[in-house]
Amino acid sequence: MASHIESLLRLDELTRQGVVNRQAGDLTAAAESVRACHDLLDGFDGDTVFDLGPDLVPMRAEWALTSTLQGDEELALRGWERCWEQAGRFGLDELRRESAAAVAVVHAFNGDCRYATHWLDRTDPDTPSSATPLAAVARATLALDALELPDAERELAEAQALVTSERWADLAFVEARLASLDGKHVSGMARLRATCLAHYPKQWSGGANWELIDSATRILDRVDARVPRGDRGGYGGSSVTEYADVVIALRALDDGKVESARMIALDDLDQPTVSLRTGAGMRLLLAVTAPDEQAALAPAEAALETIRTEHLYYLLRYFPQPSIRTLAARNDELVPYLGDPDATPQRPTLTKREREVLWYIAQGYRFEQIAAAEYISVNTVKSHAKNLYQRIGVNDRSSAARYGEANPDETLAPSDDY
Known part of the structure; x- marks a missing residue:
């Protein structure tokens, strides 16, 4: 004893x-x-x-x-x-x-x-x-x-x-998912920032809390920088980092970077730890980036079966391609979740000045240079930039520059008509 x-x-x-x-x-x-x-x-x-x-x-x-x-x-x-x-x-x-x-x-x-x-x-x-x-x-x-x-x-x-618990980041991650799905990216990012500021930084500087916050930020901020899973070290193959990979690959696909999206899918599916969620999303990516219909059939059918059995219907929102819709429509359980094929994600409405500031930022201009070019004060530029960041759901100039590069139709060069 x-x-x-x-x-x-x-x-x-x-x-x-x-x-x-x-x-x-x-x-x-x-x-x-x-x-x-x-x-x-x-x-x-x-x-x-x-x-x-x-x-x-x-x-x-x-x-x-x-x-x-x-x-x-x-x-x-x-x-x-x-x-x-x-x-x-x-x-x-x-x-x-x-x-x-x-x-x-x-x-x-x-x-x-x-x-x-x-x-x-x-x-x-x-x-x-x-x-x-x-x-x-x-x-x-x-x-x-x-x-x-x-x-x-x-x-x-x-x-x-x-x-107020040590698992606060679990809540923040799911709240970010909700904000992304209902289109409230800006308010979701603001809430995420406030949540992080309320916690001791060392509690989320590493480990799962860091992965959750980093992935939530990528989901809301549409950040497309990605480290291959094999290079992450530690426990970088968790379900939340994999979820962020799906978001990043979809971003690449939306930007016309088909090969990049396909390589992300192949990289994740080649790893030993792939969640059901990631597997379904990445197989749909393989299907829509396949060289022909025959090569697309097997991954698409496998993904749709997982979506059906595990109720992962939200994935169907991200794949409006006719080939996926046609296969999904064969299953009555999936039909209600296919949505409008012509629906496009809602973009934030920017003012004329915000579009101009976004153009300058995307071109690499500093705030001082923008102020000189537009004959306004630096503080006025900073005010426009702050409003711009909130509208497009980013928190710094480099993220805004990437957004402007990826969405040139939302920028406005000074000589362009509005």
């Missing part, structure tokens, strides 16, 4: 050290504490581990949370599942619900509707608990996939308690 008590005390000490480091943003040190805990447990057989009793289960939850925030999705998933199992053995219902909600979020972010729903049922959704906000994030994600935007908005209201 003494050895059990000593082991628990040592595990508790290591766990506390890990939590302190994690909350300070030192995920590397936190992960080392988790590894030390696992190494200590490896010296015991299964019965001995069980004899350590219910005190071990909350520690397991902290280890799983560290793995989650570090970005090691596979280790986190195993940890939460083990925590759920052992919490059930000892009647720790609250912790069991929290573990189930954490697993549900992983599957929802991966676009796996069936497993996410299965684990959401295990959170006892009719019983309010500490698991409710995290479970709401998973349900909101599933609602967005199914294009049930009002339901997603209601679920996100239920999830607001996460704002």
Whole structure:
């Protein structure tokens, strides 16, 4: 018994050290504490581990949370599942619900509707608990996939308690998805900035929170810079970074960079960790960039089957091509989500002066040069630029320049008629 008590005390000490480091943003040190805990447990057989009793289960939850925030999705998933199992053995219902909600979020972010729903049922959704906000994030994600935007908005209201937790970035990411799908890019970016400013920078300078915020920014800001997954290092193949890859590839396709879009799709599908969501999106990209109809058929059919079974209907909004619509129309379940083939994404309405400033920025002019060319003050230029950034959903001049280059029809050279 003494050895059990000593082991628990040592595990508790290591766990506390890990939590302190994690909350300070030192995920590397936190992960080392988790590894030390696992190494200590490896010296015991299964019965001995069980004899350590219910005190071990909350520690397991902290280890799983560290793995989650570090970005090691596979280790986190195993940890939460083990925590759920052992919490059930000892009647720790609250912790069991929290573990189930954490697993549900992983599957929802991966676009796996069936497993996410299965684990959401295990959170006892009719019983309010500490698991409710995290479970709401998973349900909101599933609602967005199914294009049930009002339901997603209601679920996100239920999830607001996460704002003050270590998992605040999960909420911010899903809110960014909602803003993107309902066309509120500007307000979504403003909310994202405010959320980030409200948190200690070290809590999102790395790991999963950084991936979530970076991906949310790319979704809202339409940033097209991309680092190939094989060059990212660490745990760069998570479902959220993959989601951002789909957005970037779609941006390339919209800009007429067909080969770039296809290479992104091939690169992601060649990696070992590809979520159902990413797989479906990238296969649709392969289909619309294929050299002929025959080459497009197999990836398109595989993608549409995943969209149907996992309720990833939102992907159909991004692929209005006749070939995809024709194949999707064969399935009655997909028809209501095809939308208007002639619908085009709504562009922000810019004033004449904002269009002119955008033209100058896209040409590489500095604010001082714009002021001199237009015979206005630098402060006036900065004011126009600030309004411009808000309208097009960017936060700096380089992003505005990329936007202007990609959307020349929205710029206005000084000599052009309005």
